[in-house]
Amino acid sequence: MSTGVSTSTDKIIVDKSRGHRNKAVSKAVRQTRERLQSGHASSSAFDRDVLQMYVTAVLQGAAIMPLFVIIVAALGTYFAEDASLLFWALLTLTCHTANILLARHARTKEITAEAARRWRNLLLAGQFLIGCCWAVFALQDCAACEPSSFTLYKGATLLIALSVTTMSNFMLTPAVLVGFAPAVVALAARSGLSRxxxxxxxxxxxxxxxxxxxxxxxxxxxFSLKILSFQSEKDDLIAELEVAKSMSDEARRRAEEANLAKSRFLASMSHELRTPLNAILGFSEVMSAEVMGPLANPTYKEYAGDIHRSGQHLLDLINEILDLSRIEAGKYELSEEAVSLLDITEDCIGMVQLRARAKNITIHDQVERQLPAIWADEKSMRQVVLNLLSNAVKFTPQGGEINVKVGWTAGGGQYISIRDNGPGIPEDEIPVVLSAFGQGSIAIKSAEQGTGLGLPIVQAILAKHDGQFILKSRLREGTEVIAILPAKRVLQSIPAVEQARPVAKKRRSFA
Structure with missing residues (x-):
């Protein structure tokens, strides 16, 4: 039969052509993690960034050094009355201009990792030329000046130049040492000769x-390298987060598509399976009841009963699977109304009483008769109680007992407790029993087979009612299950509000 779903849509659901995306994403994640796990990068990893930062700093402070050189030459010429400092200033400005042009040229070029070392050597050579100019300044002399005053003037000038160079060129290590090594040599030679x-x-x-x-x-x-390293790590982490988000979105999309395919499959199977099952159940019931006349062979009647019971069992399994599917998909809607938990429990006890008598099981009930109604879905709550009672009857041995209690909780809610004296559940198997399709080892060995969906459905229904489910069990002592509904579900009886009678107004008479 056709389910009315287009094959093109189903093809999209199971389409695996997007696998290449996951491969690219996995490769990007692997590379990013390798970078992060390698620790802080060395200085060579940031040569290009360091050179760009140095070039930017040089171009931004290009006017500071020329202005300083002009001031120094003007003051020296004024006090020394000698034009030699003007020639030094012209030489220094020329070298400084060449260094600025070199920096501008470096900014216009795309500095690759291979060319970074060559550009670094060129920029250091420019600093060395400027350093030679400062060495020329250190060798200057003034015949018209007092020696101590001119020495102090040269010392102050060199220290200021050293400070400015350090602050602007620290990204080009060792620019300070290269730039002022000639001046140090010149001063040492001059002091050695003059003593x-x-x-x-x-x-x-x-x-x-x-x-x-x-x-x-x-x-x-x-310190700048550490900042660059942290920045690189931050960028890598952001990239990994983006990649992880992409993978998560892809996984969520595939999960949604798989869930949609599952829902369509279950919807189709519910229709395809229930139609023949209803016919099987109907005809097998007619045959076992011999409605159309007695069967010649008694074995046929027994077979017809087996067919009916097996078909009913299969229909129950299908219904449980569909219920759990609707709950997981968030499409299990409650039809809430005022119902009595006590009445539901008594009805369910009556429904399992026949099976209990077949195993000679006694069901004791201990209930509080004056319980108010609760606001709940009657069909769902009936399914909860019936599942718990059916499990108790199923696992209670011949001649056993089942105790059913209905009453108030300490918080003002209502509960139903069902306790049997069956084989119990090992403590390590309780999480398995409470999971979907989970069955304990004792259940597999001693009871009729099922889907293992009864307790998960009970938990889900109680969660929809904001309730709670508790399972207590000890091996060879029995099992107790408790379904609790919160106090806000209890409908307290409130007396009707009497309508106030109209009071006739009295006229006042004034004398």
């Missing part, structure tokens, strides 16, 4: 300062 205490002091102080500032520059560089 002047001021020159020696200047050379010593400046050398120590260069070493210290180089250390500061290296620390700033390492």
């Amino acid at each position: 002047d205490i001021l020159e020696l002091s200047l050379a010593g102080v400046f050398t120590v300062t260069v070493v210290f500032f180089n250390y500061i520059s290296d620390r700033l560089f390492q």
Whole structure:
């Protein structure tokens, strides 16, 4: 039979052509995790980023050093009355301009990982040229000035230049050491030749300062590398989260499609299986009851009864599977009304009484007769009580007892408790029994086979009613199951509100 579902839609549901996406996603996740598990990257991994940051810093502060050089040359020329510092300033500005042009050229080029080392050497060479200019400045002399004053002037100028260079060039290590090594050599040579205490002091102080500032520059560089490493890790984590989200969305889509296919299959099977089953049940019941006349062979009557019982059992299994499918799909709707838990329990006891008598089982009931009604789905609650009673009868041995209690809970709700003296359930098998299609070892060996959906359906129905299900069992002592409904489901009896009678207004008379 046709179910009215297009084959094209079903083809989409089971389509596996998207498998290549999962392969690409898995590869991206694997690469990202390898990067994250490798720890902090070395400085070589960020050569390109470091050079870009250095070039940006040089271009942004391009006007600072020329302005400083012009001020130094103007002051020196004014006090020394010598034009030699102007030639030094022209040389220094030329080298600085060449360094700026080199940086601008580096910014316009795409620096690859292979070319990073070559660009780094070129930029260090530019710093070395500027350092040579500062060495020329360190060798300057002033015949018209007091020696101590001019030495102090040169020392202050070199220290300021060292500070500015350190702050702007720390991303190009060791730019500070390369840039001021010529000045250190020049001061050391000058002080060695003159043997002047001021020159020696200047050379010593400046050398120590260069070493210290180089250390500061290296620390700033390492700190910047850590920031870049953390930024890279953050980007990798974001990428992995995006990939994981993509995989989750894909898995959810496939799960939804699989669930849709399952729902369509169950809907189709419920129609396809119930139609012949109803015919089997009907005709087998007619044959076993000999409605059309007695059967010639008594064995045929027995076979007809077996067919009817097997068909009814199969129909019950189908109904349980469909109930659980609707519950899982969130399409199990409650038709709530005021019902009596006591009346439902008594009806269900009557329905299982015949099977209990066949096994010589005694059912004792202990109920509170004045229980108010509850707001629940009668069909669902009847299914809950009937499933629990049927399980108790099924697992209680010949001549056993079943105790049924209905009453109040401590919180103002209502409960039904069913206790049998059957074989019980091992403690480690209780989670298995409460799961869908789960059956304990004793149930498999000693009882008629079922789907293992009875207790999961009971739990789901009680959860829909905001209730609670409790199972207590000990091996060879029996099992007790308790279904609890909350206090908000109990309908308390409230007296009707009497309508107020109209009171005639009295006229007041005034004398």
